[in-house]
Amino acid sequence: MNVNQSAPPVPPFGQPQPVYPGYHQSSYGGQPGSTAPPTSYGAYNGPVPGYQQTPPPGVSRAPPSSEAPPASTAQAPCGQAAYGQFGQGDVQNGPSSTVQMQRFPGSQPFGSVPLAPVVSQPAVLQPFGPPPTSAQVTAQLAGMQISGAVAPALPPVGLGYGPPTSLASASGSFPNSGLYGSYPQGQAPPLSQGQGHFGAQPPQRSAPPQASSFTSPASGGPRMPSMTGPLLPGQGFGGPSVSQPNHVSSPPPQALPPGSQMTGPPGPPPPMHSSQQPGYQLQQNGSFGPARGPQPNYGSPYPGASTFGSQPGPPQPLPPKRLDPDAIPSPIQVIEDDRNNRGSEPFVTGVRGQVPPLVTTNFLVKDQGNASPRYIRCTSYNIPCTSDMAKQAQVPLAAVIKPLARLPPEEASPYVVDHGESGPLRCNRCKAYMCPFMQFIEGGRRFQCCFCSCINDVPPQYFQHLDHTGKRVDAYDRPELSLGSYEFLATVDYCKNNKFPSPPAFIFMIDVSYNAIRSGLVRLLCEELKSLLDFLPREGGAEESAIRVGFVTYNKVLHFYNVKSSLAQPQMMVVSDVADMFVPLLDGFLVNVSESRAVITSLLDQIPEMFADTRETETVFAPVIQAGMEALKAAECAGKLFLFHTSLPIAEAPGKLKNRDDRKLINTDKEKTLFQPQTGAYQTLAKECVAQGCCVDLFLFPNQYVDVATLSVVPQLTGGSVYKYACFQVENDQERFLSDLRRDVQKVVGFDAVMRVRTSTGIRAVDFFGAFYMSNTTDVELAGLDGDKTVTVEFKHDDRLNEESGALLQCALLYTSCAGQRRLRIHNLALNCCTQLADLYRNCETDTLINYMAKFAYRGVLNSPVKTVRDTLITQCAQILACYRKNCASPSSAGQLILPECMKLLPVYLNCVLKSDVLQPGAEVTTDDRAYVRQLVTSMDVAETNVFFYPRLLPLTKSPIESATEPPAVRASEERLSNGDIYLLENGLNLFLWVGASVQQGVVQSLFSVSSFSQITSGLSVLPVLDNPLSKKVRGLIDSLRAQRSRYMKLIVVKQEDKLEMLFKHFLVEDKSLSGGASYVDFLCHMHKEIRQLLS
C-alpha cells in the first residue's frame, strides 16, 4: 500500500492497494455501455443459454506438416537448373526469361495465348504453355499496358521467344505468361525505384533494361488530379500531390550500359551483386535499385501512358525496360535496414502511435504506458478518422495480441497489483480497467473513462491528489497508472461459481493400439514422462508445481489408473462403455507427482509391457476427450489433456470417423469440405471442454489419413496445440517429438480464460482469429492459453475518430494461473488517428498485415472455394496499393508501380500466402497437411507468420567462420544459391541444409566427415559432431535457430540435384512453384496490372 508514497518515477509496484469498501464493480463480462449492475463473472460460462452456432471465429485449424514429406513423394523433376549460374546477381528468375524457361520447362502453367487485341505474333508465344481460360485472358487484358514494343537494343536470346523483329511490332500483343497473365514471365513493367516508387514501364519483352529514376519527372500522359473523377485510359495518375515523408528522396539509380547482361544468357556474376546480399547495394533506404540499363528517352515519349488500358495504340518507340529481381523490393534488405536502424536502441512505448521495429529485429522494450509490441502489434498505428477513409484504403485494421507472451530475460514480467477485496478499479459503464489513459478530474475525486467518457467517482481508498499537470502524484507508484501492461489479482467475483479455483491438472492420455506400440511410441513416451513430470510449470519461486496429474490409456476402450500414493502398485480400471463415458474413480486418479512418484513410475514402467502384445488396431477419440473433461469436472478444476493418438478413430463410439479424404475435390467448389469437420460431435464436445476449462493438446502419429480437420476441432476451440509426426519412427523422430513434448508440458499456461478487447469510442472489435471459442460476440473464451498463442482482432469504425484523442485498445485477460491464482492481465495501447491517407500508409506494418490476411484467408477456405479466397486477397491488396497510388504518391506516369515504403513487401509476402500449401497445394501436400497448417497458422504470432511464409535462407560458408553473428540471409530463390556453398533454410517448422554440388572438399569433410559430395547421405537429419570450427559453427547455428522457434525443426540434409531437392525448392518462395504459384516477379507484374486496372 503505497498510496501516498512520494513518487520516484518507477517504484515498487505490486503492493496490495487499499481496500475500498463498497466497490463491487467487478463484473468481467459487462458490456460496454451497459449501465446494468455488474453481472457476476460466474455466469460467463455457466449454463450458457444457447451456445450460438455462430461460426466460431477461431475455427481454423491447419498447420504445416513439420514432418518432411518422405523422399518418395518427391516426384517432380528437379535439378534442371543450371546450377553453375547461381549466385549471380544477373541470373534472376525475373529478367532473363531465357533462364527461366530452361529452368522450369515442365512447370509453366502460364498460359500463352495471345491476348485479345493482339496484333502480332501469337505463334511466338506458344511455347509458354497452355492457354489461359478466357476469363483469365479478359481479366488480364483489362488495364494492361499494351503499348508498342521497341526494337530491342540486343536481340533477345531466349527459348520460345520470337524473333526480335516481331517483337518490335508487337503492339498490343502481350505474351501472356500465365496465371497472372499479362506479363511475360520474368518481365514486368520495369520497376525502378527511388523513394519506394517502382517506376514501371509497360512491359516490354526483350527490350533492353531501363533504369527509370524516380527523380525523373513522370512524363506520361496528361495528368489529372485524382479523385476528381474517373481517370481515362492513358492518363497519368496525378492527384493531389501528397507529400510522402517516408520517402526520402534518393539518388538516381545507377545506370548501367544499355542492354547490359539483361537479355543475354546468364553470365558470371557482376561484381556488385554478391549472392549473399542480393540487391543490397542497390537498395537503400527504400530506394530500390534501378533496372540495369540506361533509360534512353525516359522522360520524353512515354507511349505507355497513351496506350494505357486495353486500347492498344499505335506502336511507339518506348524505352524498353524489364524487371530486375535485384531492383524489386527485397525482404532481406528491409529486414537488414530495420536491424541496422532500430536494433540498437530500446523501443520506448511512451509515445502514442509509434510503429515498433520489425519482428525480425532484436530490440528491447521499455514500457512507458503502452503495451510492448511483444504483446500487441497492429496493422497500422495510425487509424483513419472515418470509416469512409478506411473503406477507401482497404487496409485492414487489426491487432495481433499475444496476451501471455514470453519476454526476454532483460524485460520484467508484468507487475501484479493487488487491490484486495475491492478488486481492480473499473469504469462503471464500460467496465474498462484503470489504466494510464484514464483522466483524473475534480482534484482527483473523479475520473473520466478514456474509453466511454463516463465520469466515475474515485473510491476514497484510491484517492490521490493531482499535480499541476493534472496527473496523480502517485502515478509512477502504480503500474495501472503508468504502464502499458500489468496484472490485477482477481477477487472471488471473477471466479467461476464465486469460488476460488483449485490448481489445474494435467491428464496424459495414451493410445496403446497396435500402431502406437509397434512404432515404439508408447515405450518412448512412458520413459520420458518419468523425468518430465518433475518439470511441470510452477509459479514464481514455488518449490514444486501445484499441478496434479492423471493417466489414461486407450484403444477401443479406456483404462484409468489409480496412482494414489498409498498404493503399492497402480490399479487399472477399464471402461468399455465408450458411448456413455464416466470416470470410474475419483480418489487416486489426479495426484501430486512427488507424493505418488513411486506408483507413477511403476505405472509408466508397466504400460509398455501390458500392451506389448496387443493386436487391437482400432481406436476411439471423442470418448477419450470426454473422459478427461469429466475427470476435471469431477475434480472441480481446469486443466489440460495431453492426447497421444495414432489413427483415424473408426471404432464404434461417439465421434467415430470415416476416411473421406478425396484429393479430387481440390480446385472444386467442394474443396472446402476437406477443411470442415466431418461431424458436429467435436464442436459440441469442445464447448463442454471450454465450459470446464479443459484445454486439449493433441500429438498425432499418423501413418495415413487421420482427418486432422476433424480431430483438431477440440484442440482448436480449447486453445490447445496440435503436433503431427507422420510415419513416426523412434530412431528418426524421437528428438523432435521429445523436444516438442518437453516444451509443451513445461510451458506456462493460463487456464479457464476469457479475453475481452475494449476500444475507445469510434472503433470496436468485430472479428477474432485464433484458437478459442466464442459464445457471444465479444468474449474470447480460452480453456487454455499459452505464451505462444495469439488472437488476431479486427476493428471497424462505428463512429468518427478524433485526431487529438486518438484511439485506445485495452485487452483484458482473466485467467487461472498454473498455481490456481485467478488474475487479470491488462494490456493497453494508444494509437493515432489521421485525416490524411498518407499518414495511414506511413504507419503500417506489413508483417502484421500479412498475419491478418493469412488468417482471414485460412478461415475463408472453410466456406468459400479456394480460388475465391485467393482472388479476394489479390483484390484487396490491389485496392490498398491503388488507393495509395491515387491519393498519396507523387504524380507520375501510369506505367510506374509505386508502393508505399511501409508496404513495399506486401506483394512478395502476399504471394507467399497465396501459394502456400493451404491455398495452392502441390501434389505432395496431403489433405491432413493442409488442415494441419491451417490450424497452426491460426494461432501464429507475427514473427512466426513472417518466417513461415518467407523462409530464411542462410549461406554458411560465405562469411568468415570466426564470425559470431548469424550470416546475413539471402532471398529465397534458386537464383541465390551458389553450387559452391552450403545453406540453411528454415521457416519455423522445417529446417534444411542444402549442399551445393561443387562445394569444397574440405567443407564436406569438416561438416559430414566424408571425403566427397557423393558420399554425403541425402536426407541425413543429424550432423556428426566434429571438432572443427565449421562443424561447431553450423551445429551452433542450427541450435540457435531451433531455440528461436516454438517447435522443434527437424533437420533434413538436401544435396543439390538429389530427389529431395524438390522438397527444398518448395520453400524458395520467390520462384515459381511447381504447384503453379507465381514467382515474385510475375506476381508483382500482376499486382501492377491489377492496380492500374483499378485506377483506370
Ligand SMILES: [Zn+2]
Ligand atoms: Zn468507460
